[in-house]
Amino acid sequence: MSLVSVEQMLRKAYEEGYAVGQFNINNLEWTKAILLTAEEMRSPVILGVSEGAAKYMCGYKVVAEMVKAMIESLNITVPVALHTDHGSYEGAFKAIEAGFTSIMFDGSHYPIEENIAKTKELVALTKKHGLSIEAEVGAIGGEEDGVIGGGEIADPEDCKRIADLGVTILAAGIGNIHGKYPENWGGLNFPVLQKINEITKGVPLVLHGGTGIPADMIRKAISMGVAKINVNTECQLVFAAATRRYIEEGKDLQGKGFDPRKLLAPGVEAIKNAVREKIQLFGSANKA
Numbered sequence: 001m002s003l004v005s006v007e008q009m010l011r012k013a014y015e016e017g018y019a020v021g022q023f024n025i026n027n028l029e030w031t032k033a034i035l036l037t038a039e040e041m042r043s044p045v046i047l048g049v050s051e052g053a054a055k056y057m058c059g060y061k062v063v064a065e066m067v068k069a070m071i072e073s074l075n076i077t078v079p080v081a082l083h084t085d086h087g088s089y090e091g092a093f094k095a096i097e098a099g100f101t102s103i104m105f106d107g108s109h110y111p112i113e114e115n116i117a118k119t120k121e122l123v124a125l126t127k128k129h130g131l132s133i134e135a136e137v138g139a140i141g142g143e144e145d146g147v148i149g150g151g152e153i154a155d156p157e158d159c160k161r162i163a164d165l166g167v168t169i170l171a172a173g174i175g176n177i178h179g180k181y182p183e184n185w186g187g188l189n190f191p192v193l194q195k196i197n198e199i200t201k202g203v204p205l206v207l208h209g210g211t212g213i214p215a216d217m218i219r220k221a222i223s224m225g226v227a228k229i230n231v232n233t234e235c236q237l238v239f240a241a242a243t244r245r246y247i248e249e250g251k252d253l254q255g256k257g258f259d260p261r262k263l264l265a266p267g268v269e270a271i272k273n274a275v276r277e278k279i280q281l282f283g284s285a286n287k288a
């Protein structure tokens with residue numbers, strides 16, 4: 001199956017009350033692990049690519065070509081969307097040109113009027129190409145590619161103004177943060193989420209910072225219109241832990257244990273397990 005936008009897969013998820021995971025990719029191993037797991041579980045999937053990760057992988061074009069070729073060579077039949085993560089205004093044009101099927105424009109750090117103006121322009125651009133667009137209101141806390149967000153709570157009225165521009169999906173800060181959650185984290189702000197869902201009725205919502213949010217909060221958020229949940233840090237943590245274990249056990253020193261195909265295998269398996277768990281929790285298994 002060729003790459004698709006997130007429009008149909010998230011409309012269905014929103015209406016049927018489950019969420020599709022966005023799993024960020026960093027290299028070939030990440031991509032392969034996520035695609036194979038989504039296929040195994042018959043789940044639609046969104047591959048997220050931050051500007052930093054795209055740069056690391058030598059640009060959007062390399063990423064898009066790798067993903068397309070991998071879908072074909074691995075015989076992936078579930079719907080896959082290739083989406084930018086916290087993309088810039090300029091980045092949107094580059095990603096679309098390279099073959100991405102969905103973009104996120106994060107204008108949350110601009111004053112609301114500028115966020116609206118830029119989002120509006122990119123809505124028109126994506127519509128023209130039959131692609132989907134995620135907009136953001138209210139910065140999400142923590143660090144993403146060097147951008148530190150304060151973890152604002154989005155203003156539901158601002159959310160409505162952005163939603164009314166015709167965005168496909170909307171990310172709103174509701175106390176969620178990127179990276180690991182601190183011990184004293186106050187949890188998701190459900191009254192605000194409910195208000196946003198009511199006021200933007202019909203626009204599937206996105207929850208960023210899906211690593212470490214307790215399962216009951218995830219389920220509750222899905223029941224309030226969240227149809228896409230971003231997972232990035234979790235795959236990095238389990239990959240690093242599994243790789244560390246392999247080396248600490250001295251396995252890289254046994255036989256050909258230094259072969260990258262062996263050295264990286266436990267980390268890849270760990271990513272598969274983490275993705276499997278999230279797909280189960282989000283309820284997207286067998287929804288392809």
Ligand SMILES: [Zn+2]
Nearest residue numbers: 140208209230
């Ligand atoms: Zn994010």
